[in-house]
Amino acid sequence: MILRRSAELLLLLSALGASSTALSAIQPFVVRNFSVEGAQRIAEGTIYNYLPINIGDTVDEQRLRESIRALFQTGFFRDVELRKDGDTLVIVVLERPSIQEFTFDGNKDIKDEDLKKSLTNIGLAQGKTFDQSVLDEVVQSLTEEYYGRGKYAAKITPTVEPLPDNRVRVSIQIKEGERAKIRQVNIVGNTSFADDEIIQNFELKTGNFLSFIRKNDRYSKQALEGDLEKLRSFYMDRGFADFHWDDVQVGISPDKRDIFVTIGITEGDRYTISDVKLAGDMVVPEDNLRALILAQPGQVFAQNVLTRSEEFMNTRLGLDGYAFAQVRAVPELNKETKEAAITFFVDPKNRVYVRRINFTGSDSVNDVVFRRELRQHEGGYLSNVLVDRSQTFVQRLPYVKKVEHETTPVPGTPDLVDVDFKIEEGLPGQFGGSLGYSETYGITLGGQFIHSNFMGTGNRVQVNLQGGQYQKVYDINYTDAYRTIDGLSRTLSLTYQDITQYTSATSDFSTTTLSGGVNWGWPIAAFQTCASVSRTRTQSSSRASTARSRRSSGSRTTARCSSRTTSTTTPRIAWFAARERGASSSSRGGRTTRAMRRCSPRRACASTLR
Numbered sequence: 001m002i003l004r005r006s007a008e009l010l011l012l013l014s015a016l017g018a019s020s021t022a023l024s025a026i027q028p029f030v031v032r033n034f035s036v037e038g039a040q041r042i043a044e045g046t047i048y049n050y051l052p053i054n055i056g057d058t059v060d061e062q063r064l065r066e067s068i069r070a071l072f073q074t075g076f077f078r079d080v081e082l083r084k085d086g087d088t089l090v091i092v093v094l095e096r097p098s099i100q101e102f103t104f105d106g107n108k109d110i111k112d113e114d115l116k117k118s119l120t121n122i123g124l125a126q127g128k129t130f131d132q133s134v135l136d137e138v139v140q141s142l143t144e145e146y147y148g149r150g151k152y153a154a155k156i157t158p159t160v161e162p163l164p165d166n167r168v169r170v171s172i173q174i175k176e177g178e179r180a181k182i183r184q185v186n187i188v189g190n191t192s193f194a195d196d197e198i199i200q201n202f203e204l205k206t207g208n209f210l211s212f213i214r215k216n217d218r219y220s221k222q223a224l225e226g227d228l229e230k231l232r233s234f235y236m237d238r239g240f241a242d243f244h245w246d247d248v249q250v251g252i253s254p255d256k257r258d259i260f261v262t263i264g265i266t267e268g269d270r271y272t273i274s275d276v277k278l279a280g281d282m283v284v285p286e287d288n289l290r291a292l293i294l295a296q297p298g299q300v301f302a303q304n305v306l307t308r309s310e311e312f313m314n315t316r317l318g319l320d321g322y323a324f325a326q327v328r329a330v331p332e333l334n335k336e337t338k339e340a341a342i343t344f345f346v347d348p349k350n351r352v353y354v355r356r357i358n359f360t361g362s363d364s365v366n367d368v369v370f371r372r373e374l375r376q377h378e379g380g381y382l383s384n385v386l387v388d389r390s391q392t393f394v395q396r397l398p399y400v401k402k403v404e405h406e407t408t409p410v411p412g413t414p415d416l417v418d419v420d421f422k423i424e425e426g427l428p429g430q431f432g433g434s435l436g437y438s439e440t441y442g443i444t445l446g447g448q449f450i451h452s453n454f455m456g457t458g459n460r461v462q463v464n465l466q467g468g469q470y471q472k473v474y475d476i477n478y479t480d481a482y483r484t485i486d487g488l489s490r491t492l493s494l495t496y497q498d499i500t501q502y503t504s505a506t507s508d509f510s511t512t513t514l515s516g517g518v519n520w521g522w523p524i525a526a527f528q529t530c531a532s533v534s535r536t537r538t539q540s541s542s543r544a545s546t547a548r549s550r551r552s553s554g555s556r557t558t559a560r561c562s563s564r565t566t567s568t569t570t571p572r573i574a575w576f577a578a579r580e581r582g583a584s585s586s587s588r589g590g591r592t593t594r595a596m597r598r599c600s601p602r603r604a605c606a607s608t609l610r
Contacts, residue, residue: 106174153177236303280346321381369458401426
């Protein structure tokens with residue numbers, strides 16, 4: 001951008017200098033008409049719009065220079081000249097050429113669509129006005145981009161081919177070359193630790209047989225800056241409070257394939273903590289903050305311990321609404337005794353209140369569904385802990401993929417903020433099917449459909465269907481996660497079963513069961529719920545050969561508590577009956593033997609012989 005502005009300024013000055021003779025010869029006069037010469041693609045009306053002179057104005061040398069400057073700033077012209085023809089102001093222009101064709105080739109690291117979009121945004125595209133300074137800027141930017149990617153042998157070659165009718169063909173040929181690899185990383189000045197121990201967590205490393213996969217032997221400026229910070233933390237966390245690095249040298253081989261990194265350091269001395277103090281405005285009890293300080297007198301100085309103490313105290317202040325509080329640990333070093341006195345300066349700032357909570361990025365979920373998960377409320381003071389917990393509860397919803405939040409100060413008010421939650425929705429439903437076969441029951445088909453955000457209400461609908469020649473089961477459940485504002489949930493369930501020949505393919509005994517249930521769940525903690533199940537069952541049994549039928553009904557209620565950390569389904573009371581085998585049933589002492597089995601959540605299955 002600087003090169004472009006400089007080129008435009010030089011071109012403008014040269015044009016002004018070239019026109020100085022003509023301008024000096026023009027005496028002040030009143031403009032009665034305009035005339036344009038040399039315009040090919042630019043309409044005369046466009047030129048008049050940019051010209052700061054109107055018909056009837058009196059112009060002099062100063063007004064004419066301002067007009068030339070205004071026309072040059074449009075970027076449409078390479079040269080502009082103003083002349084006087086009686087009372088007519090003649091505008092003579094030389095347009096910049098237009099780009100008839102623009103191509104680039106050879107790029108591999110940078111995608112075609114990304115490069116094309118960037119070049120179009122700055123004016124290098126077919127149909128745009130060609131500016132040589134813009135092309136030079138692009139070449140410089142691409143070279144720096146490839147250098148940043150470790151390709152120091154990259155070469156960018158632009159070509160501009162003039163065409164008839166003031167047009168040009170522009171092409172950029174890119175030769176990326178090989179990526180430079182780190183050949184050696186040297187630490188100079190270390191006496192307390194070996195090189196391998198220091199650089200083991202560095203991002204910049206020499207290559208090994210896995211480097212072609214991990215790509216950890218490539219140099220980049222950003223990685224070097226991160227490693228310098230890791231180097232400083234390595235020493236500061238081990239007591240070297242006055243550590244600093246002196247210089248960094250990055251050398252490249254003549255063939256631009258190998259890079260050598262040398263870091264000179266001064267370790268300093270190892271310090272111990274002599275005293276820990278608190279200072280500043282104590283808006284919360286000082287004992288509460290002092291209990292959160294991990295650094296104690298007699299310990300070895302460690303910067304990471306001080307940082308964690310700062311974070312703990314910031315969190316404690318945030319509980320009382322001081323969300324923007326700043327706690328800063330300042331060590332005072334005594335180089336003679338090798339001791340460090342630590343002072344934590346507390347600046348609570350203003351107590352901040354929440355004006356409004358906004359949700360963006362979600363169109364298929366009602367606003368109230370998210371708001372009932374919040375622990376931070378509008379009108380209350382801002383608590384970072386409650387905001388983070390609100391994000392956690394919203395993130396747990398099965399139809400939410402990702403949640404991020406941002407706190408935005410309200411302009412003009414130092415104690416009000418807006419909390420904005422950015423939500424990325426996930427898939428709210430799922431479906432599946434099954435296909436089975438056995439010699440006894442034949443082919444069995446099954447299907448399941450679950451929608452956890454039914455019509456945007458956040459309620460859950462589940463349908464299970466299973467069918468075969470001898471057994472049919474239809475089950476539907478509807479869960480209202482927030483039946484009341486206190487978080488009481490209710491699940492309605494309805495099940496229909498039609499079972500024929502349960503024990504043998506030769507039996508003519510069948511059972512039809514219709515059952516319904518209500519499951520109530522109430523929260524007793526943030527991640528724990530107690531549930532109560534009430535279920536009513538109506539069962540009808542019949543034997544086709546004897547035309548006999550039997551109908552029974554019953555109800556039962558159970559209660560249990562479960563954790564809500566994962567999605568759970570309340571076990572239901574299931575009744576299973578093994579019926580007579582018909583012609584193949586066995587008789588003992590003239591009595592037919594029947595096996596009845598019952599299962600419930602509280603006890604194991606029990607079998608009785610009748």
